[in-house]
Amino acid sequence: MSFYNAKAENVSSPSVILDDMILTKDMPTTAGSRMLDSYMSLFDAEAVSKLRAAGYAIAGKAAVGEFAFDLIGESAYGGALVRDGKLVSAACEILLSGEADAAVTLDVNGSVRRASAQSGLVSLKPTYGTVSRFGTVPVACSGECVSVVAETADKCAEIFSVIVGHDAKDGTSLSASQCQAALARASAPKKVCVIEDFLQEVDADVKDKIDAACAAFEKAGATVEKISVPTLLAARAAWNILFSAELCNNVSRYDGVKYGYRAESFSGIDELYTNSRTEAFGKLLKTAIIYGSETLSTENYMKVYDKALRTRRVIAEKFAELFAEYDAVLLPAVSKMAYTEEMVAEKHDLCYVENLYTAPASVTGLPSVVCGGVALIGPALSDGKLLSYAKIVTGEEN
Amino acid sequence: MRYETVIGLEVHVELATKSKIFCSCSAHSYGAEPNTHVCPACSGMPGMLPVVNKRVVDYGMKAGLMLNCDINRITTFDKKSYYYPDLPAAYQTTQWFAPVAVNGLVEIETSKGKKGVRIKQIHMEEDAGKLVHDIREDTTHVDFNRTSVPLIEIVSQPDLSSAEEVEAYLERLKNLLRFARVAECEMAHGTMRCDVNLSVRPEGSDKLGVRTEMKNMNSVEAIKRAIEYETARHIDALENHTEILVQETRRWDDIKGKSYAMRSKETAGDYRYFPDPNVMPVQIDDEWFESIKSSLPEFPEVKQKKYEEALGLSSYDAEQITRSIALCECFEAAYAVTGNAKDAANWMISEVMSILNARQMTYDQLTLDGRALGELIKLVSDGTVGRANGKKILAAMFDDTAISPKIYAETNGMIVSNDTGLIEKTVKAAIAEAPKAVEDYKNGKEKALMAIYGKCMKELRGNCDPQVLKTILIDMINQM
Structure with missing residues (x-):
């Protein structure tokens, strides 16, 4: 059991650990899959180029679940990582051990946010389009973001300020001025709301984290209101449909023809595809491929996929209404403070359920900061402000 | 019973842009070494994102306007999924929901007179690569030079009714697209390709018959042969019940002069189209539209x-x-x-x-x-x-x-000289060198004069008014 898929030697400070979804030309990028075992990219991700240019050492590549969309990393080709009986994320463990100053990861389906909530770390899933996705293994392109994890909000802000920026190589990249705007910090929020609908199924210790965060905001002079917005619960269904469809399409390229794993025995091209994919892909990925393939079929497209696209818009509009009144929305990031191997053994696609809390920000592209075990969501480009608010929750010194 | 043929065409035309549709690789690799016009983007490696080549949209609009189409001011790209080794990402980026141009009209002229052919739509898309089968090694190689070369697909309504009309239509498309300088349209180079959708029905009927789609015709002549063959096959099936027609895709074998079933509607793959989230909708504002329109x-x-x-x-x-x-x-x-x-x-x-x-x-x-x-x-x-x-x-x-x-x-000394002294001197020397020709001329052989004339013109390097030379030449011989 190793937290590293690749480890650099003689790493100087400041250093950043990448998760294995971020392409590097000097280290393999596996995406946690047997399919890409020892795959070497011809180029660095844009975020990596920026980090290197700014003098950050790359400490290595942290293990990830297969294509990084699982609960917390349990679907990795190398096996689940467990500490003290609980499932852990490699990137967060490496940070906690002090072997890197920050982590830069691809947030596909919230696993990074869940892991940072459970490890007491701070993470930023930025506004979609502020950090280039050039050089990230594509899974759910309409929502996934290059994200930052660190021990403090200020460290997250520092790393974010390095990797943010317009990139002509990414057609969804926001303008330079929009990217710049995302860096603006703030003092305390005036008004924060907690969406009660998301507290129904969470454990008591998660509720305690929510209460503590509310208390911290109130102490800082903010008004905290508990409100019900049941529409937002639909974000999960919409996101599950959209991300599975995109995933199915994006992993189609791994067919054993050009690079990556190829089955040893096959006769004919169809068997080459089938055997290679059957042997190299794990159970959760296969499940997601089937979900995605179904939702995109001619029969289901209008009934399912198109509806999910419309729901995405409705959720975004709902958030816009909320942000007319509130500076930030407070949600749990997880339903429980630890996951066990038994849980995923019982339900291997638990990530499709537990992403209830992360889907709202994934599906809308809104920025989300996890701090003190809870999640904050703010309006587009409020990334820097959310990190300022996070300091109130964590009690970080200014 | 008399029958009529109903034909609609899907014509793929390679756009003559310098670079490919989503990357900066050169789009012109005809005859190049395999896999020399390739980058991580057009070979489907993870991590590269498509960035639309604006020139492709320019050309797509130009093609649309040349074929009298309406231009969709917001045009989008979609992913079409299927597995084939020449398609490196296992999806083709094309336009399914909002193609660049719709509702066009092309006028053609045949021996039966003029006729309008309606265009359903023109969409932009990326080409696939090429498979090269190596018989000696019993293996297949993939050449990605052609992947992501920009194409437009021009889809006609089923308004054509004969091989002659199809030929006129293709000729017209070629003429118009070349005129707008958007494409070469050379079937022999593969820069124009054509699939034929064909059905047959009793003359005068308004109900369409069973339609088949034919692929793999590499010249206009092959297309004409394929249409004639397929029409006869359909009529034979209807008249003599030799076979039951089914909606299917067929491959034309030009050497055998026959079409063969490739796949039926039932076994056709589901392409699972969906909007490409990596390509933002392209918004064509008035300024852009007008600049294209006025450039035509x-x-x-x-x-x-x-x-x-x-x-x-x-x-x-x-x-x-x-x-x-x-x-x-x-x-x-x-x-x-x-x-x-x-x-x-x-x-x-x-x-x-x-x-x-x-x-x-x-x-x-x-x-x-x-x-x-x-x-x-x-x-x-x-x-x-x-x-x-x-x-x-x-x-x-x-x-x-x-x-x-x-x-x-x-x-280069090519200015005609009016120096009669020089001309006379040249003529004099030429006459002196050719007494036989002079004598022949004097004896009535007009042609003999031309030999001396040619020699003088050569000597003068062409820089002499032919009439002036001729007059001086005749005068001098006559004076002898």
């Missing part, structure tokens, strides 16, 4: 009419020149300099086009500066340069488009 040339028949009516060209000359926009532009520029349309047309047809033919260049490959051609025509017509030297200068101008005909004539 007049239609060839409009030019032809103008050449005949306003410039007084014969319809043959006008038709010849309007075969290519490059010829038209060269001609118009030359005419602007000389003011003599007939003269400029003569030079275009008898000199410029014959040099292109001799050099095996297409008319569209003409890069000659029409203004320089005009200057050359003037030099020849006012007698400054002899016609034979004029042709030599033109050939030099083909090799080097920067050449000024006047300077070239001067530096």
